[in-house]
Amino acid sequence: MSAFKAPIGTRDVLGEEGARFAAVVSRFGRTVGLFGYELVVSPMFEDVGVFRRGVGEESEVVTKEMYVFEDKGGRSLALRPEGTASVVRAYVQHRPPLPWRCWYLTPAFRYEHPQAGRYRQHHQLGAEALGSADPELDVEVIGLLATFYRALGLRRLELKLSSMGDGACMPAYRALLAGYLESRSAELCAEHRLRYSRNPLRVLDCKKPECRLVAEAAPRLADALCGPCRDHFGRVTSGLDALGIPWRHDHTLVRGLDYYTRTTFEFAATALDSAQNGLGGGGRYDGLAEALGGPPTPGIGFGTGVERILLACEAEELADLGTGVPQVFVVDLLGGRAATLLADELRRAGVSTTRAFDDRSLKAQLRQADRSGARLAVIVGPDEEATGTVTLRSLRRDSVAGPGEADAAEGPGAEQRRVGRQDLLAAVSGWLR
């Protein structure tokens, strides 16, 4: 096969799916607008250090999944594997007034073996809020994501919540856990027997039965939290309760990115039976700005995958995401220029309009009009031209109501009628109402 295909793990979104993709994005835009977040656009590639130091040297994403390349100037760059590190880098560079609350849509690249709901390029919608350590901000950000999912009509969701502690209690817990694991290291699975000391937290969500057994009895982070972290977590959960957002404390929620402190959360779609049912997640990253060379600045945010959302909507059979079908289809038997002008007039008036090209037969144009999903055809041919009129024809089963003369041959209740050329807009908008 000599024709090119999209690279492995990537895909083209078009047709019906394109309409749903656009609907998801626009609904996110509406939601963040409701919350007063501003759009931030940052580059799709960054100095590789942004991710190494931001996401974490030890993380799976950085160690094995990054697309790293050298440009012609010898700079070492990486395609962004996620959104947060870039946004925080932009914050450090521009220092916008705090609190800075923003949102984005970005492709994300990870070199992984593709499978259901997982691609080498996927798309994330995200929001970040920097400059406040107030737990009410955590509640707002999680609430924003919940509001968005609700706006899409998603119902079968589970919110998992945890706390990663902070600079005071996390290192102590890590040491405590490492000590515990050492005492039972012989019982761990082959992989973790050798690597538990490098990142003890990973053992907690290892799926191997032997590790699970050891993890059951391990000291819990929730019990090791310092006072301030415990208070913070309590304020977050009570805030979610107050907003009526159900949640579940998940001790095994150890998110893969190293920058998280305190609150971490993840929404899973229970309607999805595939292995990848995580819709979106995030957390607080109070040390991230500093790690990227900026002033200490607390922050919290999330990313959510558009492809996963689309899968979840499909699983919950949410058909009504609003497709981009036009309202009017102009049929032109005069060679095509008349359609250009009529479509322009309708579009200027805010009526979404499409038309045919290549001067096809009336039959062919109407067939195309039917398929387009438009409600109404506006037909111009020699007869209309001679009489200064246009013909409005219903493309549905209903008849053409409103102003204008019913087609003499069809009588009242006809599915098409003639109106004066100058009455086009009034007749069309009357009909579409």
Add this chain to the structure above:
RNA sequence: GUGGCCGUAGCUCAGUUGGUUAGAGCGCCAGGUUGUGGCCCUGGAGGUCGGGGGUUCGAGUCCCCUCGGUCACCCCA
């Protein structure tokens, strides 16, 4: 990175122990209607059977390699 399953028209698939010019449905295009879509009828276009090599008189069918898809592990959106 590891493993299971699968690659025949745009899509979903059929193709008998290897045997003539590779089929169907849907979709697309045209006609049946001197200006009327949806339903129906008729016709048409569209395939180097993923690619390469091998076995054979002969390969969509058998063997090897390779590329791709899919699902799972790992990890994550």
